Amino acid sequence: MESTVTATKRPDQAECAKAMIPVSDVLALIGGKWTIYVVTALVGGPMRFSELLRHIEGISQKMLTATLRDLEKDGFVSRKVTPSIPPRVDYELTDMGRELREPLKMLSHWAFTNRDRVDAARLKFEAAKLDG
Amino acid sequence: MESTVTATKRPDQAECAKAMIPVSDVLALIGGKWTIYVVTALVGGPMRFSELLRHIEGISQKMLTATLRDLEKDGFVSRKVTPSIPPRVDYELTDMGRELREPLKMLSHWAFTNRDRVDAARLKFEAAKLDG
DNA sequence: CGGAATCCTTCACGATACTG
DNA sequence: CAGTATCGTGAAGGATTCCG
Numbered sequence: 001m002e003s004t005v006t007a008t009k010r011p012d013q014a015e016c017a018k019a020m021i022p023v024s025d026v027l028a029l030i031g032g033k034w035t036i037y038v039v040t041a042l043v044g045g046p047m048r049f050s051e052l053l054r055h056i057e058g059i060s061q062k063m064l065t066a067t068l069r070d071l072e073k074d075g076f077v078s079r080k081v082t083p084s085i086p087p088r089v090d091y092e093l094t095d096m097g098r099e100l101r102e103p104l105k106m107l108s109h110w111a112f113t114n115r116d117r118v119d120a121a122r123l124k125f126e127a128a129k130l131d132g
Numbered sequence: 133m134e135s136t137v138t139a140t141k142r143p144d145q146a147e148c149a150k151a152m153i154p155v156s157d158v159l160a161l162i163g164g165k166w167t168i169y170v171v172t173a174l175v176g177g178p179m180r181f182s183e184l185l186r187h188i189e190g191i192s193q194k195m196l197t198a199t200l201r202d203l204e205k206d207g208f209v210s211r212k213v214t215p216s217i218p219p220r221v222d223y224e225l226t227d228m229g230r231e232l233r234e235p236l237k238m239l240s241h242w243a244f245t246n247r248d249r250v251d252a253a254r255l256k257f258e259a260a261k262l263d264g
Numbered sequence: 265c266g267g268a269a270t271c272c273t274t275c276a277c278g279a280t281a282c283t284g
Numbered sequence: 285c286a287g288t289a290t291c292g293t294g295a296a297g298g299a300t301t302c303c304g
Contacts, residue, residue: 022243023168023236029250031163033297040152049266060298065267075253086265087304096249099242104155106238110231111154117228118161121207165277181286192278197287218285219284 029074030100034059034067039093039100042077046092076100161206162232166191166199171225171232174209178224208232 030036037056041047047055053064068091071077076097082088162168169188173179179187185196200223203209208229214220 022247023240025247026239026243027159027163027168031159036152036155036159053266061267062269062299063297066297073254073257074250075256081266084265087267089266096246096253099246103235103238103242106235107158108152108155110235111158114228114231115154115157118206121228122205124207125205185286193287194279194289195277198277213286216285219287221286 026103029070029076030104032067032070034063035071036104038064038067038071039076039097039104042091042093042097043101046080046090049089049091052091071097158235161202161208162236164199164202166195167203168236170196170199170203171208171229171236174223174225174229175233178212178222181221181223184223203229 030039034056037059038052041052041055049064049068052068053059053061056064059067068077068079072079072091075094077091078094080090080092082090162171166188169191170184173184173187181196181200184200185191185193188196191199200209200211204211204223207226209223210226212222212224214222
């Protein structure tokens, strides 16, 4: 079956090269400074604009608006306006938005299990720099 | 055992809120414009600086240097100098760098299976904007 | 309340030139 | 060959003000 496979084949090279472009794309989609914070906040259910603003510490109203617009544009969140006085706008994750959680969980798991390795590498790098 | 658990608990909220910070960190680590290109190029094995420069289309030597420095600082790639004439520098993924492929594969898989959904959402968003 | 508009700062990135 | 140094640009993000 696999008698012709050589040890030097390295199929991952070409394979990953193709996959690289969409990865770059999705990174552009969720790579914004506040994107994952907004997505994560909405995982628990729909939220109003002002709720998000209070819930996500440090975000400005401008960036919240921009992030929500981008997420809406790409189909990750839906926007429902209730024309009352005062107006009410609810944001909610779409099905696709919720499915984002899977790859995000992978990333968070990786990040959590590797954070001290990264820290150690940084200290080592600093030390090596001082030694010359 | 779990008689006190209510239906409105939504454990994902708090759970994700904690995981959010490291996700944001790792996104900052690999969020650079060229980072995944460099990592992907190195998946096939060690490479010299000039090889990477030729292999990664469009990258400048400044950005390649900067990206490699960042990756080295965080422990994703190792740098081996051979003081010959002309000098030779080889870059290679560390174990941790190789482990990055798993979450990256998740992202690429997600991106690939969802790219037309994103496109559709964008068209719909554009159309809705024109309708007013 | 939920934005839009404006101004300003920072910084990532690109192009080019120079060096051990 | 493998960088460093310098300059310039645009986009991202922050603070503030105004509006329906």
